Structures are given as C-alpha cells and as structure tokens.
Amino acid sequence: MSDNSKCDNHVLHKSRRKVLKSLAAGIGLIALPGKEASASVWEEFFQKHFRELSKDELKQVITRLEKKYSQQFGKQVNVKATPPIEGVKYGYGLDLSRCIGCRRCVYACVGENNQSRDPQIHWIRVMQLDKEKGVDLSHAEHYYNPATVPEKGHFYMPVQCQQCEKPPCTKVCPVQATWKENDGIVVVDYNWCIGCRYCMAACPYGARHFNWGKPGLPAKDVNTNTHYLGNRPRPKGVVEKCTFCIQRTREQPGRYPACEEICPVGARKFGNLLDPESEIRYLIENKRVFIFKEELNTQPKFFYFYAT
Amino acid sequence: MKNIWHFFTGTLVLVSKGSKAYYGWVLILLTLMAIGATAYVQQMNEGLIITSMRDQVSWGFYISNFTFLVGVAAAAVLLVIPAYVYHWKPIKEIAVLGELLAVSAIVMCLLFVTADLGHPERFWHLIPKIGRLNFPQSLLAWDVVVLNTYLALNLTIAVYILYSLYYKRTPNKSFTTPLLLLSIPSAISIHTVTAFLYNGLGARPFWNSSILVPRFLASAFCSGPAFMIIIFFLVRKYTKFRIDDKAIQKVAELIAYAMFVNLLLLGAELFKEYYTASAHLAPVQYLFQGLHGHSALVPWIWTAMVFNITAFFLFLVPDTRRNNVTLMIACILVFVGVYIEKGMGLVIPGFIPDVLHEIYEYSPTGVELLISMGIWATGLFVFTMLLRVAIPILNGDFHVADDGVGSFIGDQLFLVQQGPEDVAKPVDFGDEYAD
Numbered sequence: 102m103s104d105n106s107k108c109d110n111h112v113l114h115k116s117r118r119k120v121l122k123s124l125a126a127g128i129g130l131i132a133l134p135g136k137e138a139s140a141s142v143w144e145e146f147f148q149k150h151f152r153e154l155s156k157d158e159l160k161q162v163i164t165r166l167e168k169k170y171s172q173q174f175g176k177q178v179n180v181k182a183t184p185p186i187e188g189v190k191y192g193y194g195l196d197l198s199r200c201i202g203c204r205r206c207v208y209a210c211v212g213e214n215n216q217s218r219d220p221q222i223h224w225i226r227v228m229q230l231d232k233e234k235g236v237d238l239s240h241a242e243h244y245y246n247p248a249t250v251p252e253k254g255h256f257y258m259p260v261q262c263q264q265c266e267k268p269p270c271t272k273v274c275p276v277q278a279t280w281k282e283n284d285g286i287v288v289v290d291y292n293w294c295i296g297c298r299y300c301m302a303a304c305p306y307g308a309r310h311f312n313w314g315k316p317g318l319p320a321k322d323v324n325t326n327t328h329y330l331g332n333r334p335r336p337k338g339v340v341e342k343c344t345f346c347i348q349r350t351r352e353q354p355g356r357y358p359a360c361e362e363i364c365p366v367g368a369r370k371f372g373n374l375l376d377p378e379s380e381i382r383y384l385i386e387n388k389r390v391f392i393f394k395e396e397l398n399t400q401p402k403f404f405y406f407y408a409t
Numbered sequence: 410m411k412n413i414w415h416f417f418t419g420t421l422v423l424v425s426k427g428s429k430a431y432y433g434w435v436l437i438l439l440t441l442m443a444i445g446a447t448a449y450v451q452q453m454n455e456g457l458i459i460t461s462m463r464d465q466v467s468w469g470f471y472i473s474n475f476t477f478l479v480g481v482a483a484a485a486v487l488l489v490i491p492a493y494v495y496h497w498k499p500i501k502e503i504a505v506l507g508e509l510l511a512v513s514a515i516v517m518c519l520l521f522v523t524a525d526l527g528h529p530e531r532f533w534h535l536i537p538k539i540g541r542l543n544f545p546q547s548l549l550a551w552d553v554v555v556l557n558t559y560l561a562l563n564l565t566i567a568v569y570i571l572y573s574l575y576y577k578r579t580p581n582k583s584f585t586t587p588l589l590l591l592s593i594p595s596a597i598s599i600h601t602v603t604a605f606l607y608n609g610l611g612a613r614p615f616w617n618s619s620i621l622v623p624r625f626l627a628s629a630f631c632s633g634p635a636f637m638i639i640i641f642f643l644v645r646k647y648t649k650f651r652i653d654d655k656a657i658q659k660v661a662e663l664i665a666y667a668m669f670v671n672l673l674l675l676g677a678e679l680f681k682e683y684y685t686a687s688a689h690l691a692p693v694q695y696l697f698q699g700l701h702g703h704s705a706l707v708p709w710i711w712t713a714m715v716f717n718i719t720a721f722f723l724f725l726v727p728d729t730r731r732n733n734v735t736l737m738i739a740c741i742l743v744f745v746g747v748y749i750e751k752g753m754g755l756v757i758p759g760f761i762p763d764v765l766h767e768i769y770e771y772s773p774t775g776v777e778l779l780i781s782m783g784i785w786a787t788g789l790f791v792f793t794m795l796l797r798v799a800i801p802i803l804n805g806d807f808h809v810a811d812d813g814v815g816s817f818i819g820d821q822l823f824l825v826q827q828g829p830e831d832v833a834k835p836v837d838f839g840d841e842y843a844d
C-alpha cells in the first residue's frame with residue numbers, strides 16, 4: 102500500500118515540464134517515424150507472425166534483430182531459430198527429496214535467458230513448504246531468506262513452466278502469439294504478442310511473466326547465444342516464460358537447461374520422453390512421481406518425484 | 410450519398426450550438442479527456458509498470474471497468490425488448506436512447522481494453538486474415554467479435570432511425586426489424602462471452618463457477634437500466650425531451666426482478682463456497698473477510714452489499730419505486746453497488762491469492778485512475794454528442810429544412826432547466842411504425 106501511495110505522489114507531483122516532455126515524446130511515438138529510422142521501425146511493425154515467415158523473410162528478420170541487439174548492447178548478439186528435432190519431446194524431472202532450496206537454478210536461469218534484472222523477472226519460483234503439511238500451497242513461503250538452507254522441518258518446491266501437453270495459456274491467446282512446438286516446448290513470439298496477459302490469467306502455475314517496464318538488462322550481462330523463441334532480449338509490454346532453454350536443448354549435440362546444469366544436488370533431470378532409454382523415462386517408470394495440479398488436466402511434461 | 414453528407418454536416422453545426430451549461434459540460438469532459446490522454450502517453454512511455462498491476466495480479470482497474478461497462482452496454486436490450494418485441498409505446502419512444510448508451514458503453518469498453526494492452530499498436534494482429542485472430546479457441550477473440558458486432562448493430566439501428574426521422578421519413582421496418590431482433594441475442598452474447606472469458610479458466614477457482622454467466626446477466630440488468638433511469642431523469646429535467654413516467658416505472662420494475670435474481674445467485678455462490686470450505690474458499694474469504702491480514706477489498710464489497718440490498722427494497726416497495734427521489738437514490742445505489750461487485754470485486758479476487766497462493770494486494774495508482782477517468786469522460790462525451798443530435802431529432806427540433814438541403818435547428822440551447830410549459834411532444838413515429 103505504501104508503495105502505491107509513493108507511486109501516486111511521484112506521478113501526481115511530477116513537474117509540468119516533465120509531463121510536457123513525456124507528452125511530446127508520446128506524440129513523437131505516435132507520429133510517423135523519420136526517414137532514417139523508419140525502415141526498420143516499419144519492418145518491425147509489419148512483421149508477420151513467426152510461423153508465417155518464409156525462409157527468406159525469417160533470415161531478414163533475424164538479421165534485423167541481430168543488428169538491433171548488437172547495437173543496443175555493443176557486442177555481437179546471435180539470434181537462432183533452430184527448429185525442433187524430429188522424434189524428441191522434452192521432459193523434466195525434479196526430485197523434491199533432494200532440492201535444498203538454494204535458488205541457484207533461479208539465478209542461473211536469469212543469467213542464461215536474459216531476463217530483466219531491474220525490475221527482476223524470474224522464470225523459476227522456489228517455495229518453502231512445511232514437511233508436516235506436504236504440498237499445501239496455502240502455507241507456502243515464497244520469500245524465505247535464511248542465512249543457510251535447507252531449514253529444518255521444511256522442503257522446497259521449485260515451480261517453472263510445466264510445458265503442458267494441453268496448455269491453457271496457448272488456448273486463450275487471442276492472436277496465437279504463443280503455441281506449443283512439436284518438441285513440446287511452449288513458446289512466445291515477442292514480436293506478435295499484444296500484451297493482453299490473458300495467458301497469465303489462464304496459467305495455473307504462475308509461469309508467465311510480463312515486462313511491465315522496459316527490461317533492465319546491463320550489456321555486460323547479456324548472453325549473446327540466443328533463440329528467437331527463447332532468450333533473445335525482450336521489449337517491454339510482452340509476456341515471457343521458461344522454454345527449457347530452447348537455445349541450448351535444441352542444439353545437436355544438445356546441452357542441458359541452465360537450471361539443470363547448475364543444481365548442486367542433482368535434483369533436476371532432463372531428457373527425451375520419446376527415448377525409452379532416457380533417464381527421465383527411467384524416473385517416471387521407477388520412482389514415485391506426481392504432477393502439479395493434476396486435477397486441471399493440463400498434462401505437464403514436468404514431473405516431481407521423490408527419489409529417496 | 411449527398412443526403413448523408415448534408416445530414417452529417419448538419420449534425421456538426423448542431424453539436425456546436427448550445428447553452429452555457431452545455432458548453433461548460435462539454436468543456437469539463439474535454440479537459441478530463443486531455444488529462445487522461447496525458448496520463449496515457451506517460452503509460453506508453455514507461456510501460457504498465459506505472460500501474461500497480463504485477464505478475465500476481467495481472468489485470469486490475471482497467472479490466473474491472475471494462476467488465477462493468479459490458480454489462481451497462483448489454484442492458485440496452487431491456488429497452489429494446491419491450492419496445493420492439495412487445496411494441497410498448499412509452500418505451501419505444503425512448504429505446505433509441507438505450508441504443509446510444511450501448512454505443513457509448515462499448516466505446517468505453519474498447520478503450521479500457523486498449524489501455525490495458527502492452528502493445529496497443531499491434532491491434533491489427535486481431536483482424537482476421539490480416540492478423541491471426543485465434544477464433545474460435547480464444548474467448549477473447551470471441552469477445553472482439555461480439556463487442557464489435559454489437560457496436561455496429563446499435564450504431565446502425567440508431568443512426569438509421571435518426572437519419573430517417575431527420576428526413577421526415579418513416580424508418581423502413583424491413584431494414585430495422587431484423588437488426589433489432591439480432592441485437593437482442595447480441596446483447597446477451599456480449600455479456601455471456603465476457604463472463605465465459607473468466608469462467609473458462611481452471612486456474613482461477615473464483616471465476617471457474619458455472620453460476621458466473623447468470624450472475625453477470627442479472628447484475629447487468631440492474632446496473633445498465635439504473636444508469637438509463639438516471640439519464641432519463643437528467644434528460645427530462647435539462648432538455649425538452651419528454652419521458653413518460655410509465656416507461657421509467659417499467660424499467661424500475663425490471664431492475665427489482667433482476668436484483669432479486671442477482672442477490673439469489675450471489676447467495677447460492679456464497680453458500681457453496683462457505684459450506685464446502687475447500688481450498689477454493691480463499692478468494693471469497695479475501696473479498697468478504699480478508700485473508701491473512703490482507704483486506705483491501707472488504708470495505709468495498711460490504712458497501713456494495715449494503716447498497717444492492719437497500720436498492721432492492723427501494724425498487725421492490727411500490728411507494729419508494731414510484732417516488733422519484735427514492736427511485737433516483739435506488740438507481741445510484743445500484744449503479745455504485747454493481748460497479749464495485751462486477752468491477753474490482755469480480756476481477757481482483759481471481760488473482761488473490763494467486764495460483765501459487767501468494768498474496769499481492771492491488772489498488773490502482775494515480776495514473777490508472779487518471780486514464781480511467783479520461784475514458785469515462787470520453788464515453789460521456791460520445792454519449793452527450795449522440796444525445797445532442799438524437800434528442801432534437803426525436804423532438805422534431807432538428808430536421809431537413811424546406812429547401813431539402815439545409816437543416817432546420819429548432820433547439821439552439823439543448824441543456825436548459827425545464828419548466829413544465831417548455832416540454833415538447835416527441836415526434837410520434839411509434840404508431841404507424843409499430844404496425
């Protein structure tokens with residue numbers, strides 16, 4: 102509440118000059134862009150939906166974006182559009198009996214995926230739960246902050262996009278700016294999203310995040326290995342989410358998602374659900390597995406399990 | 410074609426004329442609109458971070474206003490049905506005002522949704538063929554379709570009738586009747602679809618209840634007509650337009666029934682949640698009692714409850730319903746009550762607690778309030794302009810001049826307090842039109 106009133110004051114007592122300045126800037130925004138800047142602005146405005154781009158058009162778009170980001174951050178940023186691999190459907194396993202709640206995955210994800218540092222956007226949320234109560238969210242502590250973890254009597258449950266087989270978020274998008282790819286990853290076209298946030302209302306896992314302000318991403322922190330549908334720098338006013346590190350996992354040879362790689366206790370597992378020999382398949386078949394909010398029939402490809 | 414142009418230029422001349430009160434009112438609205446526009450420019454520059462919406466509560470004041478106004482718009486149907494299905498004359502004379510209110514309300518709805526978008530300039534992504542409207546999967550796509558259909562229908566009907574009367578013709582029934590009949594299911598559809606938009610989300614137990622659509626409709630049939638009655642009183646007091654008490658009484662009676670159904674459905678909802686007392690009770694508790702010490706909405710929802718119940722009795726008891734003062738009070742109570750209940754009271758508890766049971770309390774920032782005020786002013790401005798044209802036409806004070814080109818303007822003032830002797834008799838197009 103105090104934050105809000107601070108914000109009110111900030112807004113209402115803004116000097117007249119500043120208001121006029123922003124008015125002028127706004128009119129500038131609305132007005133037709135000048136001749137020099139115009140080409141790329143118009144190109145961006147009229148850019149087609151990702152899935153309607155021809156090969157050549159996609160190339161042009163990627164060239165334009167690479168140029169834009171490289172200028173913006175003062176270093177070469179690469180944008181890929183690697184398609185799904187045939188015969189692959191990604192699945193994720195998380196061992197609740199191992200997770201210690203250190204949040205290394207949260208920050209590894211931020212580093213890998215170019216999330217805004219200010220305001221902070223996290224694709225992974227770790228909840229501290231009571232062992233006595235089990236997975237009872239009404240007693241979850243989201244902002245636990247002790248000197249050391251794990252704390253006695255507690256266990257930890259990281260939540261990120263569950264990459265549902267029946268994603269409620271893609272169904273509701275009024276412009277098809279988000280969809281499930283053939284390898285099961287739910288992606289967003291940041292150049293197509295209108296920012297209505299209906300998907301955020303529809304997601305039962307809080308996995309979708311909105312760029313409320315201009316993303317604050319310092320040039321030194323930029324991961325230059327990016328994917329169009331994943332970790333490329335985002336504009337303000339669009340929704341973003343976990344993509345199982347699409348820029349890593351779709352490569353051949355593939356790499357593990359950043360959260361999987363960093364986990365100090367090996368609580369995170371990742372693999373191909375269509376490969377009967379994969380570790381993830383072994384876990385599903387041999388461990389005690391549960392999926393989050395099963396009753397909603399979203400059919401996550403994210404499996405919580407207890408290995409011990 | 411020429412006629413349309415002459416009609417159009419005639420209306421422009423007409424709206425530029427008026428009493429000091431009219432100019433003052435319009436000036437106030439334009440000022441509020443300018444303030445709202447300035448705030449919106451600021452929001453465009455800095456992003457929606459300037460609101461207090463966050464990931465936990467991702468829709469707020471804008472969408473609350475939108476939801477409420479869809480109800481107001483849908484309620485025009487309560488005038489259309491008695492007027493054109495039952496050919497009840499006292500309401501037929503005023504049904505056009507209902508259609509114009511619907512138009513203004515939809516304009517506000519569209520503006521509120523636009524204000525809520527992160528990228529409003531990408532609106533063309535919603536246009537079928539050019540963009541990629543996700544129809545029929547997304548209920549928001551449905552809403553885009555039905556809202557625009559409803560807007561087009563009401564605008565066409567009202568403008569066509571007014572245009573015909575301006576040229577002293579009887580509106581062609583074979584043109585208006587199908588459109589009017591279509592506008593009835595269309596009115597119901599905008600509110601049903603808007604309710605479905607929330608209703609279909611399994612992630613949000615507060616909205617995921619099958620009673621939501623009937624609740625939406627019942628409350629819409631309270632708030633919209635209540636607003637209509639307030640407008641009728643004002644129009645009757647400040648313009649030369651005559652509105653029959655019988656019409657107002659009929660509308661008031663309808664509100665009493667609608668409010669009864671609304672309260673009944675609310676009671677059913679509350680019983681189910683509290684008696685079951687499952688985990689899904691949390692948002693209801695947040696709304697009515699507060700949850701874990703967070704209770705921002707509690708005083709509001711109880712205000713709404715008291716207002717709605719008081720208004721229900723004022724509408725129900727014949728003496729208070731027939732008394733213009735108590736009737737006016739009841740209308741204001743209903744309007745405010747439903748504004749709270751179907752606005753913030755419906756949208757915000759959908760997000761509190763959020764899907765991972767975090768509690769983030771939301772209350773709109775100054776910019777959100779200013780932009781919303783600007784949008785309300787825009788809606789009232791549109792409505793004022795429409796009435797400025799419609800009322801003189803219906804009164805026979807604005808029509809084509811004898812030369813067939815220019816226009817005759819009999820009402821230079823528009824907004825003046827009326828004594829009983831000033832009251833004009835409206836153009837009688839009801840009878841021959843009815844048969």
